[in-house]
Structures are given as C-alpha cells and as structure tokens.
Amino acid sequence: MPFGIRLGALRWALLAWLLVLVFPAPARAGGEDAAALRTAQEVFDGEYSSGDFTAAKRKIDAQLARCRRCNPQVQAPLHILLGMIASQGGDHDGAVSQFQTALQLDPRATLPPRTTPDIRSEWEEAKTSGPTGQGEEPSGAPPPAPAPAPPAHIPGWNNVEAFQEASAGLAADTAGKLDDCIEHDKKSLELEEQPRTRLHLSSCEMRSGHLLDALGDAQKALEDGIHRRDAAVTKFARERVEQLLRRVPHVTFQPPLGVDDLQVTFDDRQVPIRALAKRFSIDPGEHVVHAEGTQNGIPLTFDQKITVGEGQLVTVPLVLKSHAPEYLTSGQLSCMLGAKNQDDVLKCLPQKNKPLVIKMGTQLAGYSDTDHVEVWSPEIDANVSSPTQGWNVGGHFMVDVVSAASPDIVSEASPPYHEQRYSGGLDGGYKLGRYTAQAQTNYSSEPDYISRGAGLALTADLDDKLVTPRVAANFNHDSIGRGPNNFISTLDTTEIEAGVTLVLSPTSLLVLSATAQFEAGDQSKPYRYVPMFDPTGVAPYIPPGASVDLVNRVRLPVRPTEQLPTSRQRYAVGARFAHRFSGATLRLEQRLYDDSWALKATTTDARYVIDFGRHLEVWPHGRFNAQTGANFYQLAYSATLDPQTQQLILPLYRTDDRELSPLVSLTGGGGAHYLLSAPEAKTQYGVTLQADVMYTKYFDALFITQRTAVYGSIGFDAEFD
Amino acid sequence: MKSARIGGGIVRAVLGIVAGAVLSATMGCAHVAPYERGTLAHPTMSAEDNYTTPLAEHVEDVSEGATGGLSGGGGGCGCN
Numbered sequence: 001m002p003f004g005i006r007l008g009a010l011r012w013a014l015l016a017w018l019l020v021l022v023f024p025a026p027a028r029a030g031g032e033d034a035a036a037l038r039t040a041q042e043v044f045d046g047e048y049s050s051g052d053f054t055a056a057k058r059k060i061d062a063q064l065a066r067c068r069r070c071n072p073q074v075q076a077p078l079h080i081l082l083g084m085i086a087s088q089g090g091d092h093d094g095a096v097s098q099f100q101t102a103l104q105l106d107p108r109a110t111l112p113p114r115t116t117p118d119i120r121s122e123w124e125e126a127k128t129s130g131p132t133g134q135g136e137e138p139s140g141a142p143p144p145a146p147a148p149a150p151p152a153h154i155p156g157w158n159n160v161e162a163f164q165e166a167s168a169g170l171a172a173d174t175a176g177k178l179d180d181c182i183e184h185d186k187k188s189l190e191l192e193e194q195p196r197t198r199l200h201l202s203s204c205e206m207r208s209g210h211l212l213d214a215l216g217d218a219q220k221a222l223e224d225g226i227h228r229r230d231a232a233v234t235k236f237a238r239e240r241v242e243q244l245l246r247r248v249p250h251v252t253f254q255p256p257l258g259v260d261d262l263q264v265t266f267d268d269r270q271v272p273i274r275a276l277a278k279r280f281s282i283d284p285g286e287h288v289v290h291a292e293g294t295q296n297g298i299p300l301t302f303d304q305k306i307t308v309g310e311g312q313l314v315t316v317p318l319v320l321k322s323h324a325p326e327y328l329t330s331g332q333l334s335c336m337l338g339a340k341n342q343d344d345v346l347k348c349l350p351q352k353n354k355p356l357v358i359k360m361g362t363q364l365a366g367y368s369d370t371d372h373v374e375v376w377s378p379e380i381d382a383n384v385s386s387p388t389q390g391w392n393v394g395g396h397f398m399v400d401v402v403s404a405a406s407p408d409i410v411s412e413a414s415p416p417y418h419e420q421r422y423s424g425g426l427d428g429g430y431k432l433g434r435y436t437a438q439a440q441t442n443y444s445s446e447p448d449y450i451s452r453g454a455g456l457a458l459t460a461d462l463d464d465k466l467v468t469p470r471v472a473a474n475f476n477h478d479s480i481g482r483g484p485n486n487f488i489s490t491l492d493t494t495e496i497e498a499g500v501t502l503v504l505s506p507t508s509l510l511v512l513s514a515t516a517q518f519e520a521g522d523q524s525k526p527y528r529y530v531p532m533f534d535p536t537g538v539a540p541y542i543p544p545g546a547s548v549d550l551v552n553r554v555r556l557p558v559r560p561t562e563q564l565p566t567s568r569q570r571y572a573v574g575a576r577f578a579h580r581f582s583g584a585t586l587r588l589e590q591r592l593y594d595d596s597w598a599l600k601a602t603t604t605d606a607r608y609v610i611d612f613g614r615h616l617e618v619w620p621h622g623r624f625n626a627q628t629g630a631n632f633y634q635l636a637y638s639a640t641l642d643p644q645t646q647q648l649i650l651p652l653y654r655t656d657d658r659e660l661s662p663l664v665s666l667t668g669g670g671g672a673h674y675l676l677s678a679p680e681a682k683t684q685y686g687v688t689l690q691a692d693v694m695y696t697k698y699f700d701a702l703f704i705t706q707r708t709a710v711y712g713s714i715g716f717d718a719e720f721d
Numbered sequence: 722m723k724s725a726r727i728g729g730g731i732v733r734a735v736l737g738i739v740a741g742a743v744l745s746a747t748m749g750c751a752h753v754a755p756y757e758r759g760t761l762a763h764p765t766m767s768a769e770d771n772y773t774t775p776l777a778e779h780v781e782d783v784s785e786g787a788t789g790g791l792s793g794g795g796g797g798c799g800c801n
Contacts, residue, residue, distance in 0.1 A: 365776035377776045398775055423775075466753060468768075495789065501768045506757040511768050515789030574790030578766050585765035587772070593787035601787035607772060609765045617765070619772070627786045659786050671772070690774060696784060709784070713774045 032067055033074040034156060039063040040077050042232055053085045060085075076106035083126075087119045095119065099126035162191035169200060178208040195224035195233045202240055211283050211310070215244040249308040250279040251287070254317040259293035259300070261583040261611055264318065276318075284310045291318045292614055294583065299614050299679045356721070359383045359394075363688070363715030370708045376401045390431035397424040400446075421446040434461040448481040448527070457497075465503070470513075472497040482526040491521035511576040519568040528562040530654045531555040531702070535638030542636035544698070545705035556639055558648055562655045565632070570595040585609040593627075599660065601627035615675045621692060623667035630660040635700045658701040665696040669712070688715040 039059060047056035060078050067075060083098030099122060102109050111123050157163040169184035185201035188194070198221040206214035218240040225233030253276040255262060264271040266280070267287050291302040300320035308314050360382045367375040383394035400421035425442035441454040455474030462469065474495040481487035499513030531551050533539040538554050574591040589605040602625070609619040632653035640649045669692030676685040691712030698705050753761075760766065770791070773781075782788060 363774065365774055367776060367780060375776070377779075379775055396775070400776075400779070497789075499791075503753050503758070503761060506753050507760050509761060509766055509768060511791065513791050517789055570788060572787060572790035576768070576770070576791055578768070580760045580763060580766055585763065587765070589770075589791060591787065591790035593790065599786045601785065603785065603787060603790075621772075623781075625781075625785045625787070630786070659784060663786075665784065690772075690777070692777065694780070694784070709780070711776060711780055713776060715774070 032070045036063055036067045036070050036074045036078060038156075040081055044081060048081065048085065053089055057082065057085050072105035073109075076102040076109040079105065080109065080111065083122065084119055087116070087122055092118075092122060095122040096126045096129070099123050100129070103127060157192065157194070159192040162188045162194070162197075165191065166194065166197045166200070169197070169204070173200070173204055178204045182208065182210075193224065195221045195228060195230060195237070198224065199233060199237055199240065202237075206240075206244065209284060211244055211248045212281055215241065215248060215281075218244060247284075247310045248281050249284050249310060249312045249314070251282050251306070251308065251314045251316060252277060252279050253289075254315060256291075256293070256295075256318050256320050258582075259295050259320060261613065262291060262293040262318075262320075263613055264289070264291045279313065282308060284308055284312075289316050289318075291320060293320060294611060294614070295320065355386065355388065357385050357387060358720045359385075359717070360719075361715060361717040363713045365711065365713035367709060367711040369710070370706075371404075371704060373402070373404045375403075375711075390436075391429065393426070393428040395424070395426045397422075399423075419447050421449075435459070436461075447484045448486075449478065450487070451476055451478045453477070455495075467503075468501040470497070470499045470501070478521075478523075480523065480526065488526055489522040489524070491519060491523045493520075494518045507580040509578045512574075513576075514573045515571070517568075517570040517572075519570070520566070522564070522566050523568075524562045524564045524655075525657075526561055528656065529559045530562055530637055530656050532558050532560065532639035532650070533636045535640055539636040539638045542702070544635060544700055544702075546702055548703060551702060558639055558650075560639075560650050560654065562657070563653055564655055565597065565653055568596055583611045597660070598631035599627060599629065601625060614679050616672065617674075618670065618672045620670040621668070621690075623665075623692075623694075625663075625665045625667075627663055629662040629700060630655075633657075633660045633700070635661075635702065656702055658698050658704075661701045662699045663696055663701075664699075665694055667692050667694040669693055682721045684719045686717045688713070688717065690715075 040063075043056045043059050047053070047059065060082055064075065064078055067078070079098045079102035083095040083102065086092075086094035086098055095118075103126060111120065165184045165188035169181045169188060172178075172180035172184055181204035182201060185197055185204065188197050189201065198217050202214045202217035202221060205211075205217060218237050221233060222237035222241055224230075225237050251266070253264065253271070255264075255273070255276045262273055264273065264276060266282075266289055268290075271280070286305060286307050289302070289304045289306060293300055302318050302320045304316065306314055306316060360380075362380045363378070365375075365377040365379065367373070367377070377398055377400045379396065379398035381394065381396035383392060385392035400423070401418075402421065403418045421444060423442070423444035425440060427438065427440035429436055429438035436459045438457045438459070439455065440457075442451075443453075444451045453474060453476035455472060457470060457472035459468055459470045472495075474493075474497075476491075476493040476495075478491040478493070479487040480489045480491060495515055495517045497513060497515045499511060502510045502512070504510050533542060533555055542551070542554070570593070572591055572593045574589065577586075577588045579586045585608070587607045587609065589603075591601075591603040593599070593601040593603070603623070604625075605621075605623045607619045607621050609617050611617055632651075633655060634651075637651050637654045639651075641647070642649050669690070671688060671690035673686055673688045676687065677683060689712070691710070694709045694711070696707045696709070698707070764771070
C-alpha cells in the first residue's frame with residue numbers, strides 16, 4: 001500500500017483519537033494544554049501527513065519544550081506522534097521509547113486507529129516491555145483517580161455540551177458506529193458550529209455512503225475554514241470536496257414525447273420537468289424512478305429501480321406504458337390495422353369478463369339566494385350494469401328541503417314556508433346488437449305538487465359507432481294543488497326528442513338534439529295572487545322592482561289568482577360539443593328555445609376540464625341565459641269596471657312569475673373531482689366539489705330587479721367490478 | 722294562428738337537426754378508425770352531461786323559462 005494513501009486514511013482517525021485521548025480528563029486543561037493539542041493536530045494534518053517528518057519532529061519537540069506544565073494526558077499524544085514519526089523513519093527503538101514515554105504519562109493512552117503494522121507492533125512492544133505497561137499493571141499502584149467533574153469551559157469551545165457531543169461522535173467513529181457518529185456530530189453542530197466537527201461529520205457521512213451530505217458538509221467546512229483562516233481545515237476540506245466531486249454519481253432523464261402533464265419523482269421527490277435533461281447529483285446505491293402522465297387521453301406510468309455506483313452517470317429513458325388492460329397494446333393496434341371489418345377489430349380487443357359493474361354515488365347540495373330562498377338537497381344514486389350481457393338498472397332518490405320568505409310571499413301577507421320535496425326514479429336498459437333501449441320512470445312529491453313520469457329512448461350504433469341517432473319520448477302527469485291533499489288541476493306533458501351523436505375526429509364529439517314539448521292543463525299556481533292596478537292612473541307608472549309597500553298601497557282591492565294559458569308548446573334545439581386537448585377537455589353547449597307563449601331564449605354553457613396529474617380534474621364553469629317575456633306577461637296588470645254590468649273585467653291571462661319575464665342570467669363557478677384510488681384500480685373512489693354563483697337581472701318584474709344565488713355540492717362516488 | 726306557430730317550431734327544430742347532421746357529415750366524421758378512439762373514451766368526453774348535479778339542473782329549470790334541447794346524448798360514439 002503506498003504511503004500517501006495510508007496517511008490519508010489515518011488523518012481523521014487520528015484527530016478522533018486525539019480528542020478521545022485528551023478530552024476525557026480536561027479538568028486541568030489550560031492554555032498550554034490547548035496549545036499542545038492544537039500543535040499536535042496541525043503537525044499531523046500538515047507535516048506528518050505530507051511526509052515532512054523532520055519538520056514534524058521539530059515542531060513537536062519545540063512544543064514539548066514549552067509544555068512543562070502541560071497535563072500528562074496532553075503530552076502523551078505528542079510522544080505517540082514522535083513514536084509514529086520515528087517508526088516511519090525506520091527508528092524502531094526510538095519509536096518504542098517514545099511509546100513507552102507516552103504510556104508512562106498516560107497509562108490509558110491508545111494508538112490512533114488504522115496505524116501501520118510496524119507502529120502497532122512497536123506499540124505492543126512498548127506496552128509489554130515498559131515499566132508501566134498496560135498489560136502488567138505494577139502491584140501497589142495507586143487506585144485510579146475518580147472521574148473528573150465536567151469542565152466549566154473548554155478552550156476553543158463556547159458550549160460544553162457541543163464539545164461533549166463532538167467527543168461522543170468521535171468515540172462512535174472509532175467504534176465503527178457511523179450512524180451514531182453522524183447523529184452526535186449533528187447535535188454538536190446544532191449547538192455550536194465548529195469546522196472540524198463539520199469536517200468530521202462529512203467523513204462519517206462519506207464512509208456511510210451519503211456522499212451528497214458529505215459534500216455539502218465538506219463545502220461548508222471549507223467556507224468556514226477559509227473564514228477562520230484555519231489552514232489545516234481549509235486544506236483538508238478542499239481535498240475532501242475535490243474527492244467527493246469525483247465520487248458523486250449523477251442521473252439524468254430522457255423525457256417522453258407528447259406527454260404534457262408528465263410528472264416525475266426520484267426517490268419520492270418531485271423532479272422539475274423542465275430540468276429533466278440536466279444532470280442531478282445523487283448518492284450511490286439503489287434508487288426508484290416513477291413517472292406518470294397521459295397521452296391521447298390514456299394514463300401511462302413508468303416505474304424503475306436503478307443502482308448507481310460512485311462516479312457514474314446514469315441516463316434513464318422515461319418510457320411510459322399503460323398498465324390498464326382496457327387500453328390498447330401495440331400488438332392489438334397491429335391486429336386492428338389488419339382488420340377487414342368491425343368483427344375482425346373486435347377479435348383484436350381484450351375480452352372483458354366483468355360480470356357486473358356497480359356504480360354508487362351520494363351528494364349533498366345546497367342553494368341560497370338573495371330572495372330568501374334556501375334549499376338543502378341530499379341525494380343518492382346507484383347503477384348496476386353487465387357489459388357482457390348488455391343490461392343496466394339504476395335508481396336515484398333525493399330530498400329538497402326548502403325554506404322561502406320571498407317578497408312574493410310577504411306581499412301576500414303569508415308566513416315563510418318550509419317544505420320537503422321528495423324525488424326518485426328508476427331506470428333500466430338493454431343493448432341488443434347495435435340497438436339500445438333505455439326506459440326510465442320518476443316520481444316527485446311535495447305538499448301541493450305531485451309529478452309522475454315515464455319515458456323510453458332508443459339509440460342505434462351506426463357506421464361503426466361513428467353516428468349514434470337517438471329518439472326518445474317522455475310523458476309526465478302532474479297534479480297541482482292548494483295545500484296537502486287538495487289537488488285542483490292537472491298538467492300533462494309529452495316530450496318528443498330526436499338527436500344524433502357524431503364523432504367528428506379522434507378528439508372531437510358533437511351531439512345535436514331537438515325537443516318538442518307539449519303541455520296540456522292548467523299549470524297556474526293556485527296560491528299565487530296577481531296584484532291589479534288602475535289602468536290609467538297607476539299601472540303605467542309602476543316601476544320595475546316596485547316595493548311590497550308601494551304595490552300594496554296603490555293596487556286595487558281585487559286580488560285574483562294567477563291564470564296561465566292551458567296549453568303550451570315548447571321547442572328547443574341544442575348542440576353539445578366536446579373536444580379533448582392534451583391534458584384538458586372543452587365542453588360547450590348551446591340551446592335555442594321558442595314556445596307558443598312567445599318566450600324565446602338562448603342558453604350557452606361552457607366547461608373546461610383540466611387534468612392535474614392522474615387523480616385531479618378541475619374545471620371552471622360558465623353559463624349565460626337570456627330570454628324575452630311571455631306574450632301575456634305584464635309588469636302591472638289592469639282591471640277595469642264594466643260600466644254596464646258593474647263587474648270587474650280581469651285580464652284573461654295574468655301572472656307575476658318572474659321566470660316568464662324578460663331576464664338575463666349569468667352563472668360562474670367551477671368544480672373539482674379527485675380520484676382517491678389509482679386510475680387503473682378495479683375499485684375506484686372519487687370526491688367531487690362544485691360551486692356556482694348565478695346572477696339574474698329582471699327587466700320587468702315586481703318587487704325585485706335582480707337576484708344572486710349561490711349553490712354547490714359535495715359528492716362521493718364509487719365504482720366496483 | 723296557433724297551429725301555424727306550432728308547425729313553424731317543428732319545422733325549425735327539424736331543420737336544425739338536418740343542418741347539424743349535414744354540417745357534421747361534411748366535417749369528415751367517418752374517418753376515425755376504432756384504434757383512434759382512445760381519447761373519445763375519456764370520461765370527460767361523454768356525450769351525456771355528467772357534470773350538472775340534480776340540484777343544479779333543478780335550479781336551471783325553475784330559474785330559466787326555457788327547457789329541453791339536450792335531454793341526453795346518444796350514448797357516445799367510440800366507447801366500447
């Protein structure tokens with residue numbers, strides 16, 4: 001073994017030895033002791049380490065000459081060093097002699113670890129041949145002195161506890177307990193920053209494989225050594241830094257193409273995506289790389305363990321793959337490319353053998369507006385389907401708990417009301433070949449309104465599922481009453497729907513639909529009273545938003561109930577467009593509406609669903625609705641007195657339903673869905689939060705001119721195979 | 722008079738559907754091969770409205786004079 005290498009291995013071990021040897025009994029240590037110890041360290045760090053034994057010996061001799069009142073335990077290491085210098089120079093007897101002197105001064109003295117075989121041999125010889133050899137304790141020797149009390153002050157240290165921790169770190173190092181060494185040194189450094197302790201910590205970290213920590217601590221010791229002008233620390237720290245820079249391994253990544261929402265972790269720590277191609281310093285050993293993202297809407301993952309040696313540069317190509325069986329493999333794609341018809345394509349696909357898929361959900365929704373209406377609405381739903389057999393059944397149930405004290409109620413001197421609305425429904429469908437039939441029925445009940453409905457929809461998969469037309473018919477029979485069990489009218493509604501879903505491109509979908517709804521029956525609210533005004537002196541002057549007091553003050557005594565036309569035909573066309581970008585989906589809806597009451601409306605709804613990783617989706621939502629009023633709607637209705645019969649003539653149709661007046665509403669909000677389970681898991685759970693604010697401007701309504709409503713929901717959904 | 726309005730509404734609705742179908746047909750929707758439909762199977766690409774909660778639907782029904790238009794999608798193309 002070359003001498004230089006042997007010395008390098010010994011340097012810090014000797015420092016540890018010096019401290020352990022000297023500091024256990026520092027009670028009498030004074031300035032000379034500290035100076036002697038410092039000289040020993042400097043000589044070992046400098047002249048001895050560089051092989052300049054002559055200069056080393058000269059300095060130690062000089063120090064010993066000045067060290068007349070030094071603690072024998074401080075002088076002992078100086079003689080051990082002289083012995084080691086003698087041994088390195090081939091002076092066997094001189095080495096043994098110096099070691100004997102050291103043992104006489106301090107019988108508990110020991111050699112530093114990892115010395116040369118010659119030095120160890122000469123040390124053993126000194127122990128066995130010397131008058132105070134440790135192996136042959138002379139009879140009659142005085143008993144060992146009691147353990148000294150902890151010192152009040154340690155030269156070169158401000159904190160005694162920090163010194164003790166540093167000493168414990170050195171002791172742990174000599175015992176080969178590197179983890180304990182690191183722990184004690186860190187505790188010491190928390191109490192007091194000492195560059196030598198920092199450098200010793202770096203040594204323990206380096207030997208335990210934590211090269212990055214060792215490099216950081218060596219760099220800090222170097223800075224501190226330069227700042228304190230400690231030549232020895234500076235020299236060793238610089239060498240340590242240079243050595244570690246050569247030994248520290250690096251890793252770099254090759255990012256995949258076309259994955260914009262890529263996320264990469266290295267040993268569970270996030271790696272900045274923009275810096276993936278840079279070289280990252282790491283510790284040698286085993287590491288875990290994980291990456292995930294979506295490509296063309298398909299979630300992909302990458303997991304790999306890598307083992308890195310000292311000084312290596314490892315490049316990790318991030319090749320993301322789908323773990324979910326429902327996504328296509330390259331082999332399946334090749335098979336499908338060679339398919340001649342749809343049946344051949346189906347043979348290429350994995351055969352799903354899921355007997356049943358169960359979906360369940362529950363949510364709590366709330367609504368509140370500036371018109372003093374509040375609603376709480378818990379809801380549950382469930383659906384069971386058999387993908388292989390083509391059938392599905394489902395159901396839902398919800399309760400609306402409503403409390404209202406709107407101006408309409410106040411104007412009629414009615415107390416605020418509270419009521420519950422119960423609503424539920426069942427649905428089921430069956431797919432036979434390319435045709436699907438889906439039936440549904442629903443029922444809702446509140447004290448003065450009961451609705452029963454049923455419907456049937458038929459769809460067909462045409463042109464390899466690129467075109468899916470749909471026709472549907474729904475029928476509702478409603479009972480309208482004035483209070484519980486006092487139903488006085490009925491309303492029948494028949495709705496016919498025709499639509500088609502079209503695949504426009506691999507990333508775009510369009511739904512076109514039209515509905516025609518025919519209502520027959522008196523849907524007037526029997527509890528809704530309409531104020532009447534004098535046709536010439538009052539009605540023209542009633543302003544929109546007129547207060548309850550003003551209306552009650554100027555209206556006529558007569559107060560007829562609402563009367564609406566007994567039939568209504570309502571037509572609407574709608575389009576829903578969905579486009580998938582990389583990492584986001586845009587959903588747009590547009591509806592145009594017209595009816596036989598001359599109410600025309602346009603409604604636009606937009607959502608932009610953004611993926612944040614594989615688990616989180618967040619979307620802003622906006623909705624705009626504008627409409628004209630019904631042709632019989634008036635802000636202020638007039639009643640006139642028939643001069644012949646002396647009876648009041650009321651308008652045939654009359655209402656103060658603001659939803660039949662001209663208005664504009666603007667809704668803004670958003671939502672988020674967090675998938676609690678892995679996307680490829682068989683059992684999936686998710687949480688959804690949604691909240692919207694809706695502002696409505698009424699241009700021609702009594703009591704209020706605007707309304708702001710807040711509504712939202714929190715829901716939980718689960719899907720099982 | 723009323724029947725003329727009803728007839729006009731139906732004609733407008735049918736014309737809208739036909740115009741949309743023609744428009745979409747001219748956009749080349751028939752060129753999407755089965756193996757290109759992975760994105761269309763993404764949950765956010767559902768032809769149906771999976772985002773409007775029952776309460777939100779109820780709020781829209783009672784606060785807007787209009788109704789209908791998009792009662793449901795056709796089940797979605799491209800989803801196996």
